[in-house]
Amino acid sequence: MTASDLSKQDRTGRPFPVSWDQFHRDCRALTWRLNEVGPFKAVIAITRGGLVPAAIVARELGIRVIDTVCIASYDHDKQEALQLLKPISADIVALGAGTGEGVLIVDDLVDTGATARVVRDMMPAAHFATVYAKPLGRPLVDTFITEVSQDTWIYFPWDLGLSFQPPMKDGAG
Numbered sequence: 001m002t003a004s005d006l007s008k009q010d011r012t013g014r015p016f017p018v019s020w021d022q023f024h025r026d027c028r029a030l031t032w033r034l035n036e037v038g039p040f041k042a043v044i045a046i047t048r049g050g051l052v053p054a055a056i057v058a059r060e061l062g063i064r065v066i067d068t069v070c071i072a073s074y075d076h077d078k079q080e081a082l083q084l085l086k087p088i089s090a091d092i093v094a095l096g097a098g099t100g101e102g103v104l105i106v107d108d109l110v111d112t113g114a115t116a117r118v119v120r121d122m123m124p125a126a127h128f129a130t131v132y133a134k135p136l137g138r139p140l141v142d143t144f145i146t147e148v149s150q151d152t153w154i155y156f157p158w159d160l161g162l163s164f165q166p167p168m169k170d171g172a173g
């Protein structure tokens, strides 16, 4: 087995698990920053990871016009060719005068920046926000809350479950 056979998650090895409480706090912190940048006419969530932060941010900002752009690039933890499954809706494109002016795009994180680059090209004047950012993707994001190192793998609460933890004396930790 070579290094390229390993999933990105296995190669990175630095786990960063996020609880629902922490995620909610981080989304609210993100909204504090966005509140100073807006107002926004609509929110676009990059599915699927952007759906939860978009709901929290839209709730806090009082925005009820919410659209999705559906993109898949990772099969669980393996980066694959990026697929556009659903584009931004025509009425949201029209709302932002075709450029995204006054529109807020939300995703959970930016890693290599490949997803962000594709969506940014669709709406160059939109404001792009993520909760977490890794260094390679960071230049593509206008507002984010926490930067983690490139070799970190973020585990979101919707991908986690409660499980037994062996005591530290047995080698855990």
Ligand SMILES: O=P(O)(O)OC[C@H]1O[C@H](OP(=O)(O)OP(=O)(O)O)[C@H](O)[C@@H]1O
Residues within 6 Å of the ligand: 046, 047, 048, 049, 050, 071, 072, 073, 074, 075, 076, 107, 108, 109, 110, 111, 112, 113, 114, 115, 116, 137
């Ligand atoms: O900066 P990048 O290297 O493009 O990676 C970031 C993207 O990867 C994840 O989505 P994923 O494609 O795994 O789909 P999901 O949101 O449905 O989990 C994450 O939610 C971002 O959208």
Ligand SMILES: Nc1nc2[nH]cnc2c(=O)[nH]1
Residues within 6 Å of the ligand: 074, 109, 111, 152, 153, 154, 155, 156
């Ligand atoms: N859950 C998760 N998905 C990702 N997609 C790209 N990077 C990551 C990451 O760190 N965590």
Ligand SMILES: [Mg+2]
Residues within 6 Å of the ligand: 046, 047, 048, 049, 050, 107, 115
């Ligand atoms: Mg995603």
